[in-house]
């Protein structure tokens with residue numbers, strides 16, 4: 001232990017230093033005191049001892065303390081459904097709905113006609129049914145929760161038949177076998193990793209409570225593979241008098257084949273194939289808030305609604321407000337494609353992206369040596385795993401910073417910019433950059449080069 005570390009000033013003495021005292025003019029006292037304590041703590045545990053400039057050390061801590069942890073960023077990666085960056089940006093109508101409901105009181109659980117208690121589960125119910133062709137619908141907190149709820153509601157303590165090829169992991173900590181176990185249902189695996197036949201399911205129905213299909217969201221199987229059609233499984237389940245559950249994952253409500261996006265099961269298709277319950281996310285291809293949507297037969301949805309887990313997994317008022325507003329846009333498919341950011345970004349044509357890239361490149365600082373080049377964007381969020389989305393990228397020369405150095409500066413700037421690094425250059429994909437964010441992006445890049 002060196003003497004220098006024992007000679008640390010007191011909190012009070014530091015707070016009286018003029019360069020630190022002025023911080024109290026603009027920041028709450030509690031925050032400044034915490035910053036001083038943390039600076040002292042760091043000096044105590046740091047081999048180097050006290051900082052050369054206490055005020056500077058305290059200002060730095062204060063900056064960290066008063067910056068929000070959850071902040072907006074510019075997603076320049078071109079990954080449209082970037083789970084780590086919050087998945088779907090919301091449509092203006094959804095944001096308006098959140099603002100309208102969040103700032104005051106609402107009909108969350110209130111029936112205006114009778115002046116008495118209403119039901120939270122009634123919001124989105126009609127729209128979910130109308131847009132998917134199902135008899136009924138229910139929105140909960142997220143799709144993982146929807147699956148736990150559905151399994152618990154129809155199969156607690158009993159076997160659920162599922163193909164070995166669908167015992168998958170979907171993003172961090174969501175593994176079908178574990179989720180099934182937690183739901184209280186017993187896993188009854190059939191078939192093999194690559195091929196499962198209708199007869200495999202048929203031979204496993206004795207005492208089973210349900211059949212479950214889980215969409216292989218984030219990878220594609222090809223080659224010597226087989227699995228029965230959803231309508232065959234629905235018929236088999238109906239014959240056995242048990243429900244058929246289909247977790248389709250992404251919540252695709254429109255046909256995007258015209259835009260080169262094929263192979264993802266749509267919710268209306270899954271409903272039409274005869275599933276008793278179809279489950280999907282609100283914030284993947286649907287383009288709404290984080291939510292888990294359950295649609296299906298009146299009886300099966302009623303069992304979910306009545307299950308105590310529905311209370312534990314219930315959606316909050318912001319979710320319901322945003323989901324209702326997003327779903328309402330789908331009543332006019334063209335409006336949905338235009339106004340729901342996820343759909344707009346996925347369906348932006350190559351020529352428009354080329355123009356945007358050229359405009360962005362022209363806004364870059366000279367030393368960035370900005371060039372445009374052809375590349376690809378990704379759908380992300382485990383949706384359309386094999387899809388290719390042609391785009392035009394803006395490529396920057398990072399100079400002495402190196403590509404990773406420039407990417408780091410961009411992340412630590414304001415607003416933070418998340419870019420791609422490839423072959424020693426930093427790449428920006430205009431597909432996921434809102435047109436209103438171009439100026440801010442250009443300023444952030446210039447600042448990263450200047451510092």
Ligand SMILES: *Cc1c(COP(=O)(O)O)cnc(C)c1O
Pocket residue numbers: 142143144145170174214215216217218247248249250280281282283291292381382
């Ligand atoms: C993404 C996904 C989920 C989980 O959805 P969350 O809304 O993130 O909980 C469940 N099942 C499938 C097939 C998925 O693709």
